[in-house]
C-alpha cells in the first residue's frame with residue numbers, strides 16, 4: 561500500500577457533485593502535482609485531505625491509518641494557501657509558533673524549533689516583523705515555515721506561488737523543492753500552471769471536472785507530443 565492512499569472519495573456541496581469516487585495515491589517523499597483548470601476541484605480535494613471540509617464517503621489512509629474520522633489538527637498535515645493566511649496581528653515568530661503552542665510544546669523546545677524552521681526558509685532576520693511589513697514572497701515563506709514546524713507527514717500546497725511575481729515564484733519553487741527533498745516530505749502541490757507542474761514534480765496528476773484524467777511521471781508528459 562502507498563504512503564498516502566485515497567480511495568473512492570466523494571464530495572458534494574448540496575446538489576452539486578464536486579468529485580465522484582476519486583482514487584489517488586502518493587509514495588513517501590514523493591512530490592505530486594495536481595494540475596487542472598480552475599474550478600475542477602483541486603482545492604476541494606486538498607481541503608478534504610486536510611479536514612477543512614468534510615467528505616461524503618471514502619477513505620484517506622496515511623501510513624495505514626484512515627484519517628477521515630480525525631479532526632484537522634490530529635491528521636499530521638501541513639497546508640500552505642495561495643493567500644498566505646497569516647495572522648495579521650501576530651509577529652512572524654508568533655505565527656510560526658502557533659501550531660506548537662496548541663500542542664503545548666515547552667517554551668525552550670518551541671523557541672528552538674521556530675528558529676530552525678525560520679532558518680530553513682531564510683526568514684530568521686524577520687522574526688519580530690508583522691505580516692504587513694513583509695513582501696508576498698516573504699509572507700509565503702513564513703506560511704511555509706508555519707506548515708513545517710509541526711513536522712507534518714504530508715504537506716499540501718494550494719497554489720502557493722500564484723499570487724507572486726515571476727522572479728520570486730522561481731526562487732520559491734526551488735526553495736520548496738529543496739526543503740521537501742531534505743525533509744523527505746510527501747507533498748501534494750496544486751496548480752493550474754503547466755510549466756510549474758512540469759518543472760517541479762516527480763509525478764503529475766491531471767484533474768478535470770472532478771475526475772482524475774491522467775496520471776504520469778513528469779518526464780513522460782514532457783516527452784509526449
Ligand code: ADP
Nearest residue numbers: 573576578596597598599600601602603604605
Ligand atoms: P479548483 O481548486 O480546481 O479551482 P475548487 O475545488 O476550488 O476548484 O472548486 C471546485 C468547484 O466547487 C467549483 O465549482 C466551486 O465553485 C465549488 N465550490 C468550492 N467550494 C465550495 C463551497 N464551499 N460551497 C459550494 N461550492 C463550492
Ligand code: ADP
Nearest residue numbers: 573599602603604607612613641642643718719
Ligand atoms: P481558494 O482559491 O483558496 O480555494 P476560493 O476563492 O476558491 O479559495 O474559495 C474561498 C472560499 O469560498 C472557500 O472556503 C470555498 O470553499 C468557498 N467557495 C468557493 N466557491 C464557492 C461556491 N461556489 N459556493 C460557496 N462557497 C464557495
